[in-house]
Amino acid sequence: MFGSLMTGLNNCPIIHALRAEPVICNDxxxxxxxxxxxxxxxxxxxxxxxxxxxxxxxxxxxxxxxxxxRLGDQPHFPTSLEQNRVLLALQRMSYEGGYPTVLKKLFPPYWRLLVHIFLQCIAENKGGYGQLNKT
Incomplete structure (x- = not known):
């Protein structure tokens, strides 16, 4: 059930950042x-x-x-994606809604967890955490 999620994470450019376990000294x-x-x-x-x-x-x-x-960003790396690329990615994730409004509840449970973590940790949401904004 989580196979596609794990494949997506393993191919993600931020995989090192997700897996790194640095020693943290509170002081x-x-x-x-x-x-x-x-x-x-x-x-x-x-x-x-x-x-x-x-x-x-x-x-x-x-x-x-x-x-x-080890994000691998290049100079002039795109900061936004073409709409057709976003739609294809959402389709591969079995998203059941439309675009540009992307609602967390319309993802399958195994992708919903990743979207939830993304919204909480990375996205600049100014409202609730049930909707992914376009930017």
Whole structure:
């Protein structure tokens, strides 16, 4: 029943980020966030997060996050997909509704779990978490 979900996750470009199990030290995390400031040192002035942990300067940029999580993004990577590609992906997921309004309840249960996690963790929803917005 979860075969297509597992295949989709294993072929996903963010699989490393989903499977990585970093060692997390709460004291370091708290120190990082207590000393955090935003700067414009990132690529093309896009910004960076700077902090100090145990007297060591930490700089986090978009490029560093992409490298560490092995996202594989390329410059000028598309930020939106053509409607026909989205419709084909939804059909492969056995989605029973229309587009552009995508409702979580219209996915089969095994895909609904992934959509739920996506909505909670990644999507920029300003309303409820039952609908995936187009952006």
């Amino acid at each position: 370091c995390v708290n120190t990082f966030w207590n000393t955090t400031r935003v700067s414009r040192k990132g690529a093309n002035g896009a910004g960076a997060i700077e902090a100090s942990v145990h007297k060591k300067e930490i700089i986090v940029t978009e490029a560093i996050i992409q490298e560490v999580l």
